[in-house]
Structures are given as structure tokens and as C-alpha cells.
Amino acid sequence: MSLKIGVPSKGRLMDKTFDWFGARGITMTRSGDEREYSGRVDGIDDVQLVLLSAGEIPRELAAGRIHLGVTGTDLIREKLADWPQQVAEVAPLGFGFADLIIAVPTCWIDVDTLDDLDAVAAQFRARHGQRLRIATKYHRLVRDFLREAGVAEYRLVDSQGATEGTVRNLTAEAIADITSSGETLRANHLKILSDGLILRSQAELFAARAADWSNGHRATLAALTSRLGIDAPDLP
Amino acid sequence: MPISPAARAEAARLFTAFQQAGAQPVETDILQPADTLLDLYGEDIRSRAYVTWDPLRGEMMLRPDFTVPVVQMHMAHGADPARYCYMGEVFRRQDHAGPRASEYLQVGYEVFARDTPETVEAEVFALFDDLLTPLRPRAAMGDIGLLVAAVDGLSATPRRKAALMRHIWRPRRFRALLDRYAGCVPAPPARLKLLERLATGRPADLMAQAGPALGLRDPWEIAERATALLEDAATPNIPAREADLIDDLLRLSAPAPAALERLMDLGVDMPAIRPAVDRLATRLAALEQAGVWLSQVTFEPNHGRTTLEYYDGFVFSFHSDRPGLPPVASGGRYDALTRVLGQGREIPAVGGIIRPGVVASLKGAPA
Numbered sequence: 001m002s003l004k005i006g007v008p009s010k011g012r013l014m015d016k017t018f019d020w021f022g023a024r025g026i027t028m029t030r031s032g033d034e035r036e037y038s039g040r041v042d043g044i045d046d047v048q049l050v051l052l053s054a055g056e057i058p059r060e061l062a063a064g065r066i067h068l069g070v071t072g073t074d075l076i077r078e079k080l081a082d083w084p085q086q087v088a089e090v091a092p093l094g095f096g097f098a099d100l101i102i103a104v105p106t107c108w109i110d111v112d113t114l115d116d117l118d119a120v121a122a123q124f125r126a127r128h129g130q131r132l133r134i135a136t137k138y139h140r141l142v143r144d145f146l147r148e149a150g151v152a153e154y155r156l157v158d159s160q161g162a163t164e165g166t167v168r169n170l171t172a173e174a175i176a177d178i179t180s181s182g183e184t185l186r187a188n189h190l191k192i193l194s195d196g197l198i199l200r201s202q203a204e205l206f207a208a209r210a211a212d213w214s215n216g217h218r219a220t221l222a223a224l225t226s227r228l229g230i231d232a233p234d235l236p
Numbered sequence: 237m238p239i240s241p242a243a244r245a246e247a248a249r250l251f252t253a254f255q256q257a258g259a260q261p262v263e264t265d266i267l268q269p270a271d272t273l274l275d276l277y278g279e280d281i282r283s284r285a286y287v288t289w290d291p292l293r294g295e296m297m298l299r300p301d302f303t304v305p306v307v308q309m310h311m312a313h314g315a316d317p318a319r320y321c322y323m324g325e326v327f328r329r330q331d332h333a334g335p336r337a338s339e340y341l342q343v344g345y346e347v348f349a350r351d352t353p354e355t356v357e358a359e360v361f362a363l364f365d366d367l368l369t370p371l372r373p374r375a376a377m378g379d380i381g382l383l384v385a386a387v388d389g390l391s392a393t394p395r396r397k398a399a400l401m402r403h404i405w406r407p408r409r410f411r412a413l414l415d416r417y418a419g420c421v422p423a424p425p426a427r428l429k430l431l432e433r434l435a436t437g438r439p440a441d442l443m444a445q446a447g448p449a450l451g452l453r454d455p456w457e458i459a460e461r462a463t464a465l466l467e468d469a470a471t472p473n474i475p476a477r478e479a480d481l482i483d484d485l486l487r488l489s490a491p492a493p494a495a496l497e498r499l500m501d502l503g504v505d506m507p508a509i510r511p512a513v514d515r516l517a518t519r520l521a522a523l524e525q526a527g528v529w530l531s532q533v534t535f536e537p538n539h540g541r542t543t544l545e546y547y548d549g550f551v552f553s554f555h556s557d558r559p560g561l562p563p564v565a566s567g568g569r570y571d572a573l574t575r576v577l578g579q580g581r582e583i584p585a586v587g588g589i590i591r592p593g594v595v596a597s598l599k600g601a602p603a
Contacts, residue, residue, distance in 0.1 A: 105447065107450055109442045128452065150408060152402070170451065
């Protein structure tokens with residue numbers, strides 16, 4: 001049995017992951033044609049490549065079906081309750097940078113901070129008889145962040161894509177979403193709250209606490225981390 | 237972990253005791269409409285309750301407590317006054333691994349009565365106190381009404397008072413606001429910059445420069461708040477003496493009789509709290525009458541500020557000294573909740589719950 005490492009199955013995340021490992025002497029390649037989700041790992045024995053959608057990697061790690069996985073900090077913290085109990089952070093990979101932020105319409109000249117958002121939420125509820133809606137797909141992260149900040153009278157509405165358009169379409173009053181350059185926000189006349197940074201995310205290598213670390217897998221992990229020049233994580 | 241036979245037996249015993257005290261047993265659905273709970277508690281309830289989906293009724297929650305459905309039932313067709321009791325599972329989602337149960341039994345007692353509120357409060361507390369005495373728990377009580385009255389009495393604009401009232405159940409936020417209104421901490425740089433910008437022109441012009449009108453929040457709502465912010469910045473601070481008195485109030489923790497003395501002293505400088513202090517005196521007298529040993533009960537005006545925010549007056553809890561165990565019992569007055577659920581009607585209400593699982597563990601049986 002090999003040590004299984006889950007890697008995003010397409011796009012820039014896959015390419016950058018392959019580059020990161022390649023620069024450290026571990027070559028990952030997709031086998032077969034573009035459409036076939038299988039691959040190989042050269043430069044180390046007993047490591048098997050598992051190509052997965054980045055969004056499914058947290059779940060596979062939590063279940064222990066893969067030993068290691070590359071995915072965004074944001075996805076781990078959003079999808080896994082009590083994430084430090086389920087995965088260990090092995091190494092930040094230095095790409096896939098994105099910030100999860102809260103943004104409101106630029107025409108809200110009276111709003112710059114979470115304080116303002118809270119006051120506006122109360123005003124909005126009194127006026128409109130409903131809670132101010134924040135569109136997001138990061139329900140756990142946004143709810144925890146707003147609870148910490150003491151913002152109360154809002155409601156989350158689910159938005160799995162084109163979240164920046166929800167305000168214009170009158171399905172939300174504010175949004176919480178991932179941004180890297182802020183260009184989409186500007187194009188949709190939204191501005192980031194000055195204290196509205198929820199999380200700085202990047203691609204990271206995680207290890208699954210629930211995976212089988214017997215049968216020589218721990219030795220394989222030690223060999224792999226030493227090749228990569230990083231510390232092996234503490235695992236049960 | 238399944239509910240133990242010992243916990244079930246305790247539940248049955250307490251349920252019988254509540255009926256003997258004159259309460260009518262009632263049942264509620266386990267599946268509750270999510271809308272009502274979301275409207276009451278806000279988005280936070282989603283992280284505390286299990287949400288599920290009914291193909292016909294939409295989003296539902298597994299009963300996180302009995303109070304809301306019992307109030308609804310009473311408002312729909314209850315006698316006045318009325319006493320109810322109930323027994324059953326509640327469900328609380330836990331996002332962290334640990335000893336906290338995600339399903340457990342509650343046995344509760346609720347009184348809906350318009351007359352002699354302090355006597356009714358004493359009745360509920362004395363009943364719980366009596367049932368729990370063999371466990372020797374620590375009893376604590378408070379009164380959210382004291383803090384509400386104190387805030388109402390501040391030399392502050394109605395807007396500032398409303399902001400403080402809104403955050404009574406979020407102590408950290410309340411503290412930050414009070415510090416700012418009292419001038420103890422300067423306004424954050426972001427706010428100063430915002431005020432500077434708002435002072436440069438008419439709201440309508442600033443909005444036009446900022447971007448197109450977008451979303452459900454009207455331009456006049458934005459203009460109104462922009463003006464309010466400038467007005468607020470020109471408002472004098474809450475006098476330091478008044479803010480200090482609120483601190484004194486919140487720091488108070490003493491056996492009930494001594495706490496009453498102290499509150500009477502505070503009432504000299506804080507006349508706004510005097511009616512609430514008088515009510516406390518009446519309540520304590522009624523408790524003494526009911527046989528409660530008041531010197532063993534801690535009184536804290538801060539008590540009950542971090543629970544679900546429906547208690548708005550008298551609050552109480554019973555704790556064991558065993559670390560890691562949740563409170564054995566808790567309760568209080570929730571008039572405002574009946575106002576919200578009653579859509580125009582209201583009825584003063586006070587009640588509480590006991591956790592028979594905790595009672596059973598304290599008696600030595602496995603929880």
C-alpha cells in the first residue's frame with residue numbers, strides 16, 4: 001500500500017502544485033490524456049498521486065482516505081468543524097493566495113468598518129422588517145467571524161458563484177467572498193470593509209490525522225518530508 | 237451517547253414534581269420551523285441547532301429548546317394565568333470535539349401570569365431550589381432589568397442608548413461601545429477618516445462620487461445615517477462618573493442580601509435603577525417567604541448576559557462544583573419573547589429548565 005497524496009485535478013492549482021514538488025525533486029505527472037484523472041509520482045517510492053477536485057480534498061482528508069492533500073486554507077477551515085483535530089498543517093506552498101473578505105456597495109458612504117455594518121444591520125432590520133443579507137459560500141467562517149466581532153442582525157444567503165452580482169440583483173445587501181486582486185469587486189461597485197479581512201488563504205499541504213499511519217506510511221512520510229526539506233507533522 | 241436510564245428516571249421524577257406543583261404537562265414538536273427561530277436568534281442559531289429540510293414546510297430545526305414552542309402554544313390558545321411543564325430531548329449542534337452533549341433531556345416549568353411578577357419569580361426559583369437542594373449546587377441570580385434601567389438612565393442620546401441596549405447580551409461589544417461613548421478610548425482611526433470624508437460635502441454628492449446606487453438599502457437611508465454619524469461625533473461624552481457607575485453595577489457579586497444593600501447605595505447615584513432595585517427587594521422578600529436561604533445565593537447584575545438573549549429580567553442558574561459539567565438548571569423572565577412571538581399581544585412569563593442528565597451524574601450515576 002502506498003502513501004496517498006491528493007492534489008487538485010486541474011488548472012493553475014494543479015500546475016503550481018506540480019511545480020512546487022518538482023522544484024524539490026519530486027516529479028508529479030498526469031498519465032494518459034488530459035481527461036484521465038490519474039497520475040504518477042517519481043523521485044520517491046511508495047507515494048501514489050490521487051487527483052481530486054480541490055473542494056473535495058478536505059472531506060477526503062477528514063475521512064482519512066488520503067494521507068496528504070493540497071488544498072486552500074479557506075476550504076479546510078470552512079468545510080471541517082474543529083479542523084485542527086482532523087488535519088495537521090504540513091507546509092504552506094506559497095501560491096493560491098486569496099483573501100476572504102466582507103464587502104459592501106461603494107455607495108454606502110457611511111460604512112467603513114464592522115461597527116458600521118452592525119449599526120446598518122440594525123437600521124436595515126428596523127426599516128425593511130428583515131435582516132440584512134450577506135451572500136457567501138463560506139458560512140462557517142463568516143458566521144464565526146461576525147460572532148467574534150459582535151455583529152448580530154444579519155442573515156447569510158448561500159451563493160455558490162457570481163457572489164459579487166448578488167447586491168445588484170437584490171438578493172443580498174453585502175457579500176463575503178474570496179478575492180485576490182479586488183478587480184471583480186471594483187467592477188461590481190463593492191468595497192472591502194477596512195477590518196473585514198476574515199482569512200488570508202493560500203495553498204497548503206495538509207496531513208490527515210485519521211489516515212492509516214502504520215504499515216510503513218510513517219517512514220514514507222519521513223522520507224518525503226526530508227526530501228521536501230520540511231518538518232514532518234506530529235501525528236497520532 | 238444514549239440517554240442513560242438514570243437520567244430518564246430523574247426526568248420522570250422532576251416531571252412529576254412539576255405537575256404536583258400545579259403545572260399542566262405539554263408536548264411540542266421536535267421539528268420546529270427554522271424561520272421563527274432564525275428571526276428570534278439570528279444567524280447564530282444555525283451554529284447551535286441542527287437544520288434539516290422538509291419537502292413541504294421548508295427549512296426546519298430540531299428543537300433547540302422548548303420555550304419558544306411552549307410560548308407559541310400558550311399565545312395561540314392558553315388560559316391566563318397558566319403553568320406548564322414538559323420533558324424531552326433538545327438538540328444542540330457542537331462544532332468542537334469535547335464532552336458537551338449534542339442531545340440531552342430537559343425538564344421545564346413555565347408560568348404565564350400577569351399579576352405579582354416577583355411572587356411568580358420566587359415561586360419558580362424556590363421550586364427549583366427545593367428540588368435541587370440534595371445536590372448542594374451553587375445558586376446564582378441576576379436581573380437584566382437593572383442593566384437595562386442603568387443604560388436608560390445614562391446621559392446619552394437615544395441613538396447611543398439604543399446601540400448599548402442592542403448589545404447587552406454581547407458583553408465585550410457593550411464594553412467597547414461604552415468605553416467609546418465615555419471617551420475612555422478614542423474613536424478608531426477608520427471612523428475619524430470616515431467622519432472627515434463625510435464632512436466634506438452633502439451625502440447625495442458624496443454618494444454620487446462613490447458609485448452607482450446599488451442594492452435594497454435606499455440612498456436616503458445612507459444619507460440619514462451619514463448625518464447621524466456627524467451628529468453623534470459632536471455629541472458630548474457620557475460623563476466618566478456615569479460610566480464608572482455602570483462598571484460598579486457590572487462588577488457587583490455578593491450574597492443576595494448584601495447585594496441588595498449595595499444596589500440601594502448605588503441607587504442614590506443612579507436614580508434610574510431604583511424601580512428595578514425595589515422590584516429586587518420585593519423578589520428577595522418573596523423568596524425568603526418561600527423558604528429560600530438567600531445568604532447562600534450569589535447575586536450578580538452581570539448574570540445571564542451570555543446566554544441566548546431572551547431573558548430580559550430576573551435570571552437564575554444552579555451549578556455544581558464539578559468541573560466540565562454544564563449548569564444543572566437555568567431560567568428567568570422572558571416577557572419580550574412573548575411580545576415578539578405574540579405579534580402585538582404579550583404576557584409576562586418566567587420559567588426554567590433542569591438537565592436530568594446532569595442531576596443523575598451528580599448523584600453518582602453515569603451521565
